[in-house]
Amino acid sequence: MTDDPALALFTQHRPRLFGVAYRMLASRSDAEDVLQDAWLRWHAQDKSVLDSAEAWLVTVVTRLCIDRLRQLQQERQHYVGHWLPEPLVGLAEPGPDIDLYGQTQLTPSPEALLEQRSDVSFAYLLLLERLKPEERAAFLLREVFDNDYPDIAAILQKSEANCRQLVHRARQRLARQDTDASQKSNRAASSPVTRETHALLLDKFRQAVQSGQREAMLGLLAEDARLIGDGGGKVASFPHPLAGGERISWLYYANVRRFVRRIVYRAAWINGSPGLLRYVDGALESAQVLETDGSRIHAIYVVRNPDKLASIAQQNKDR
Numbered sequence: 243m244t245d246d247p248a249l250a251l252f253t254q255h256r257p258r259l260f261g262v263a264y265r266m267l268a269s270r271s272d273a274e275d276v277l278q279d280a281w282l283r284w285h286a287q288d289k290s291v292l293d294s295a296e297a298w299l300v301t302v303v304t305r306l307c308i309d310r311l312r313q314l315q316q317e318r319q320h321y322v323g324h325w326l327p328e329p330l331v332g333l334a335e336p337g338p339d340i341d342l343y344g345q346t347q348l349t350p351s352p353e354a355l356l357e358q359r360s361d362v363s364f365a366y367l368l369l370l371e372r373l374k375p376e377e378r379a380a381f382l383l384r385e386v387f388d389n390d391y392p393d394i395a396a397i398l399q400k401s402e403a404n405c406r407q408l409v410h411r412a413r414q415r416l417a418r419q420d421t422d423a424s425q426k427s428n429r430a431a432s433s434p435v436t437r438e439t440h441a442l443l444l445d446k447f448r449q450a451v452q453s454g455q456r457e458a459m460l461g462l463l464a465e466d467a468r469l470i471g472d473g474g475g476k477v478a479s480f481p482h483p484l485a486g487g488e489r490i491s492w493l494y495y496a497n498v499r500r501f502v503r504r505i506v507y508r509a510a511w512i513n514g515s516p517g518l519l520r521y522v523d524g525a526l527e528s529a530q531v532l533e534t535d536g537s538r539i540h541a542i543y544v545v546r547n548p549d550k551l552a553s554i555a556q557q558n559k560d561r
Contacts, residue, residue, distance in 0.1 A: 248284065248285060248289065251295050252281055252284055252299070255295065255296050255299050255300075256277065258296070258300065258387075259277055259280065259299055259300065259303045260273055260274075260277060261387075262300060262303050262304060262307065262382065262383075262387070263276045263277060263303055263306075263307055264330070264362065265361070265362060265367070265370070265382050265386065266304070266307035266308075266310075266311055266375075266378060266379060266382065267307055267310060267311060267314060268327035268328065268367045268370070268371070269314070269327065269328040269550075270328045270329075270330060270553055271328060271549075271552075271553065272310060272314065272328075275310075276303060276306045276307055276310060277303065279306055280299060280302050280303045280306060283302055284298075284299060284302070297393070297396070297397075300397065301396070301397045304379050304383070304397050304398070305397075305398075307375075307379065308375040308376060308379055309375075311375040311378065312375050315375070318371075321474065321475075322473070322474060322475025323471070323472060323473055323474065323475060323479050323480075323481060324470050324471060324472050324479070324480075324483075325371075325472060325474075326364065326368075326470065326472035326543050326545050326547075326550075327364055327367045327368070327513070328545075328550040328553075329512045329513055329517075329529045329531065329545055329550065329554065330362065330512065330513050331510050331511070331512050331517070331519070331529060331554050331557065332510055332511035332512075361386055362513045362514055363513055363514055363515055363533075364513055364515070364531050364533070364543045365533060365541075367513075369416055369419060370382075370416075372415050372416065372419065373412050373415055373416070376398060376400075376408055377408050377409075377411055377412040377415070378412065379397075379398060380394055380398060380405050380408035380409050380412065381408070381409050381412035381413070383397065384405075384409045385409070391405050391406060394409075435534070435535065435536035436536075439536045440515070440516045440534060440536065441509075441516065443462065443516065443532075443534055443536065443537070443539070444509050444516035444517070444518075444532065445509060446458070446462060447459065447462050447518075447532065447539065448507050448508075448509050448518055450462065450494075451494045451497075451498070451507055451518070452498075452505070452506070452507045453498070454494075454495050454498030454499065456491050456492070456494075456495040459490075459491040459494055459495070460487055460488065460491045462538065462539055463487030463490055463491060463538065463539050464487055464538040464539060464540045465486065465487050465488075466485070466486065466487075466540070467485075467486065467487045467490055467538075467539055467540055467541065467542070468483045468484065468485050468486075468490075468540075468541050468542075469483065469484040469490050469493070469541075469542045469543075469544060470483045470484075470541070470542070470543050470544065471484075471544040471546060472543070472544065472545050472546060472547050472550070473546045473547055474546075474547030474548075474549065474550070476547055476548055476549070477546045477547070477548065478546075479544070479546055487539075490542065501522060504522055504523050505520060505521070505522055506520075506521045506524075507519070507520055507521075508520075508521065510529075512529055512530075512531045513531060515531050515532060515533060515534075516532045516534065517529060517530055517531045517532055518530040518532070519554065525555075526551050526554060526555045527546065528544050528545060528546045528551070529544075529545045529550075529551060529554060530542055530543065530544045530545070531543040531545075
């Protein structure tokens with residue numbers, strides 16, 4: 243417990259604030275920077291004049307995110323290769339009878355709680371990248387956080403009519419995405435598949451790629467599966483998506499043959515989806531998100547950019 247009432251109140255609302263910031267920015271490090279800035283402003287604020295601490299904090303974080311997202315969208319236009327979100331990772335080994343966060347910590351962090359939500363999936367965050375900053379803020383406040391339009395108007399300092407138009411335009415933009423690609427991306431999210439079923443499939447795939455059993459991999463990959471890599475121009479990655487379960491299985495098999503016993507795969511939950519952490523010579527090399535329908539893997543997102551892996555590596559050290 244803290245003796246600082248301001249810190250206690252900020253800590254109380256931190257899960258919601260982090261949830262807003264991460265969904266806006268799709269980057270844990272940038273979200274944490276925004277929260278640090280919000281804390282400094284909160285610390286200097288005269289609390290006695292506020293009607294609602296939560297409303298004030300959400301407003302500050304949202305506006306900071308809009309400004310930061312404008313900068314990020316400019317930077318991402320020059321990003322080398324495919325840009326993928328910075329992953330949120332649960333590090334416990336999943337299994338059919340294991341509750342990840344019950345095993346790893348009694349009081350999950352805001353990041354851990356957020357990681358379990360389906361609306362932070364890579365497919366969802368990549369769709370949100372199509373929105374302008376204020377559209378994204380209005381859409382998330384309305385559709386994810388269920389804010390009323392008067393509250394959204396106060397946060398964005400716009401009229402209710404303008405906010406309704408922002409949300410409407412956001413829905414239209416998302417609806418205009420390629421239908422087939424959207425169906426593939428959201429197949430896992432739309433299927434009533436339990437977390438335990440996902441964990442079983444993940445463990446089968448982990449064993450197959452760890453031992454180089456190509457036929458077993460192939461049996462778990464959809465024929466039209468695709469693999470998208472993000473190296474950020476700092477490490478090697480595919481300039482275009484790798485299409486087809488056959489080609490993806492050969493890639494994993496080749497890695498086993500190339501590195502022999504130097505590779506270790508660790509199962510994890512990443513942004514609410516089953517995933518793998520791949521270590522080469524004991525160092526984290528990639529975080530891999532698997533999108534599945536419970537029986538087949540339809541997409542694999544491979545984050546290799548070392549800047550996006552830094553927080554995961556730190557989690558390992560802290561355990």
